[in-house]
Amino acid sequence: MNDDQERAILAVQFRGLDGMCVGCRAWWSRLVPYPCWQVEWATSRQARTIMARYLGVRA
Known part of the structure; x- marks a missing residue:
């Protein structure tokens, strides 16, 4: 994995107004x-x- 993939995940996975993950709802309807x-x-x-x-x- 590289930094770009981690940043892409964090760009769409954020807290919605209801406290649920917006990315999970949009991508998988969960x-x-x-x-x-x-x-995490x-x-x-x-x-x-x-x-x-x-x-x-080196990591």
Whole structure:
């Protein structure tokens, strides 16, 4: 995976006014509370990449 794929997920997966994930509703017609598993995955990947850069380690 690369940063662009993580950013694409986070661009469409966000909290709606009702507290549900907008991307899950639009793509799969599922009512899923935000944050959904895609958001959790993408944010954890971003955090891992940022920490690896900070420590000077390849992720």
